[in-house]
Amino acid sequence: MIHNEVRKVEYYKALVEKRTDYEGVFYVGVTSTGVFCRPTCPARKPKYENCEFYQTAQQALLASFRPCQRCRPLSHPNHVSDIVRLLVEAIEQNPEKRWKAQDFRALSIDESTARRQFKKRFGMTFVEYARARRMGLALKSIRSGEKIINTQLASGYDSSSGFRDAFSRIMGAPPTLLDDNRILKADWLDTQLGPMIAIADENELYLLEFVDRRGLEREIERLRKSLKAAIIPGRTEPIRSIEQELTHYFDGSLTEFKTPLRLLGSAFQQLVWEQLRQITPGETHSYADIALALGKPTAYRAVAQANGANQLAIVIPCHRVINSDGKLGGYGGGIVRKEWLLHHEKQGGSPCEKST
Structure with a gap:
């Protein structure tokens, strides 16, 4: 159980606001009902003094709480009704x-x-x-x-x-104007930290983002327009591959992704993204570290921009880049997810033990 009072206040606020970016980060046991829930549970919110917070569903079960029938905390974050x-x-x-x-x-x-x-x-x-x-x-x-x-x-x-x-x-184009080589398929993937969307053709993965990422619709629209592509519901081999690899990543048995990727960016952006892939899981580098490694020590702002332009969350590990002062900095999927991912990797994939 989490005893850190600051953390408990943060989690209770996220519970009241039904924050999707806290999915998988904590579970709440409600002492007045004996059930435990996920952060986005639609049920009426309990009083703060009736809440106990846990990092895993297993911890809540061991504390004698039973799973909520409304939010189903033992299922994926967006359980299919x-x-x-x-x-x-x-x-x-x-x-x-x-x-x-x-x-x-x-x-x-x-x-x-x-x-x-x-x-x-x-x-x-x-x-x-x-x-x-x-x-x-x-x-x-x-x-x-x-x-x-x-x-x-x-x-x-x-x-x-x-x-x-x-x-x-x-x-995105009338039927007589579509290019046979510009067909991408999009599918929904459930993960421990919430649902993600994957977009790929038959050979490579183009985009992997958390569904609740701010500006995701614009990001997908830019992808479609830049490629003059049609994006339709469906599943391809790269999507099946990344879904399996994400499962192994979250259970701690995978540290290197091998799904083929299509990196769409400038030459400099691609150099930055390749450098990100060289960061060992469990470690962090600053934007200045990346710039120095590229032989461009004054280009840390450009590195930060390239980091933010990454469209392949987790696979291109932009979450491993932090500020020079040690602060986490930004992350498209939300700071809470960034913190969770870093702890997950530092623990070698075992459940995060943040503040107990």
């Missing part, structure tokens, strides 16, 4: 279907609930998810040589202009 699972399966059974109100009623699902839960899980409503899935199939059909008019009708669009508009909104 039965409604989401059922609807995703229904889409896969008939991905070209245009959903109507009676289709939800037939499954005894409230349409507004489906919208809300899909928005929380995927960052898009159920209708947007189903449309993106249809458009992904349309793109595959077009690439295989199918006539656009046939693809349009199969996707449920009677109007060619409506089909082109919908296609362009999701894919």
